[in-house]
Structures are given as C-alpha cells and as structure tokens.
Amino acid sequence: MVQQKQQTPGRPRSEASHQAILQATIDVLKQQGYRATTIEAIAAEAGVGKKTIYRWWSSKAEVALxxxxxxxxxxxxxxxxxxxxxxxxxxxxxxxxxxxxxxxxxxxxxxxxxxxxxxxxxxxxxxxxxxxxxxxxxxxxxxxxxxxxxxxxxxxxxxxxxxxxxxxxxxxxxxxxxxxxxxxxxxxxxxxxx
Structure with a gap:
C-alpha cells in the first residue's frame, strides 16, 4: 500500500470511500489515460470531495499507484x-x-x-x-x-x-x-x- 499522508484529527477514514476512490481511479485512468486524469475526475467518479482524496494521498501519482x-x-x-x-x-x-x-x-x-x-x-x-x-x-x-x-x-x-x-x-x-x-x-x- 502507498504510504499516505498523516491523517488529521476528525472523521476516521471510510473503507468504503477508500475502495470507491481506488476503483474510480482505475476507471478514470482507463477512460482518459494517465496524463489527462485529474483528482477532480477521480473525485467525481468516486462520489467524494477532492479534499477526501488529498487527505489520504498527496498527488495523482500516489493514488494511481x-x-x-x-x-x-x-x-x-x-x-x-x-x-x-x-x-x-x-x-x-x-x-x-x-x-x-x-x-x-x-x-x-x-x-x-x-x-x-x-x-x-x-x-x-x-x-x-x-x-x-x-x-x-x-x-x-x-x-x-x-x-x-x-x-x-x-x-x-x-x-x-x-x-x-x-x-x-x-x-x-x-x-x-x-x-x-x-x-x-x-x-x-x-x-x-x-
């Protein structure tokens, strides 16, 4: 698993959201290719906010990896x-x-x-x-x-x-x-x- 950013106090990470983001990342990468993929597109596909993704990963490269x-x-x-x-x-x-x-x-x-x-x-x-x-x-x-x-x-x-x-x-x-x-x-x- 990719080393992720230290979580800040607040709501604990949702495993369902985590899996949704990983699947959305694969789906968006397949549709758009790596270069055209954005965190915004991944967030929209997963049904989460961009902040959720950036809370757990520091970049598009890390979530894609x-x-x-x-x-x-x-x-x-x-x-x-x-x-x-x-x-x-x-x-x-x-x-x-x-x-x-x-x-x-x-x-x-x-x-x-x-x-x-x-x-x-x-x-x-x-x-x-x-x-x-x-x-x-x-x-x-x-x-x-x-x-x-x-x-x-x-x-x-x-x-x-x-x-x-x-x-x-x-x-x-x-x-x-x-x-x-x-x-x-x-x-x-x-x-x-x-």
Whole structure:
C-alpha cells in the first residue's frame, strides 16, 4: 500500500470511500489515460470531495499507484503450482495479458511520472517494483529448494534477468509480450536446472 499522508484529527477514514476512490481511479485512468486524469475526475467518479482524496494521498501519482498496485495484486498473482516451468508460464501469461491491456497503459503513465519525479520514483520502487521482485525471487528459491535450479544459480541475478526482459519489451522494444516470448524465457531459465 502507498504510504499516505498523516491523517488529521476528525472523521476516521471510510473503507468504503477508500475502495470507491481506488476503483474510480482505475476507471478514470482507463477512460482518459494517465496524463489527462485529474483528482477532480477521480473525485467525481468516486462520489467524494477532492479534499477526501488529498487527505489520504498527496498527488495523482500516489493514488494511481495504490489503485494500480491493488489491481495488479488481484490480477497477476505469483502462484505456487509445484513446478518452476508452470509457475513462470502462469506468471508471464497473466502479466503479459495485463500489460497488453489497459493496465499496461496505466503502468506506462506511472513509470513516466517516476522518471520525472525522483521522490515518486522511490515510492514506486518501494511499493510496486520491490515487492514483485521479491515474489519472483521467492518463486525461484522454491524451485531451487525442489532441485529444479542448481545450487550455484544466482537467484538474484536470474530474477533481474527475467524482470529485465519483461520490462525492456514492455517499455522500450517493439516486440510482442506473448506466449512465445514467455516460453523462450522459461527455456533459458530451465538451462539452470539441476
């Protein structure tokens, strides 16, 4: 969850309003894109005042980040199927599908914001990137414990290579995020099998 501003004395935060704002943020971002989205539009969609949003988040970037993080946690989980190959293929299938759709458009806007704002970049890394990388490392460690990766495999570097390939294609290189690419990554990872 994004670190939010310290609440001032007064009414406690309503969980219903919180969820309405997160859903409204996703809806408005999908309709308008990140750049055109405003706090005013989010507030109108959620049926709350702008002050409510600013009481809990300091910027459009922070509310968008929490909304996207919550959405991604639900739609792109790291499953434990008991097999490295199945775990990775499942992850890539869900992740690539999400990135090819509206979530990818939203994430590009947030990444652009992070490139322009160093303070927000640190929040983005802490809230979005680091937990996902940690989940991938955990997935690889489980595979190593099952004997699916050699004991000598540097899990940290392997995680960076897997994420690097995904992020490179997502943000910079005009090649598809598809099943073929996922299978090629899994085949490369499988070369480290015990």
């Amino acid at each position: 929490e909304a996207l993080t919550t959405h991604s946690n639900t739609h792109v989980p790291f499953l434990d199927t008991g097999s490295l190959q199945s775990d990775l293929l499942s992850y890539f299938e869900r992740s690539f599908e999400s990135l090819r759709g509206e979530s990818g458009m939203l994430l590009r806007g947030i990444v652009a914001e992070a490139l322009l704002d160093p303070a927000f970049a640190a929040t983005f890394q802490r809230v979005f990137i680091v937990p996902r990388r940690a989940s991938l490392v955990e997935l690889l460690q489980r595979a190593q414990a099952r004997g699916e990766l050699t004991a000598e495999t540097n899990i940290e570097v392997l995680a960076d290579m897997i994420f690097g390939a995904k992020w490179y294609r997502f943000l910079l290189y005009p090649a598809p995020l598809d099943t073929t690419f996922a299978q090629e990554i899994v085949a490369l990872v499988s070369r480290h099998r015990a």
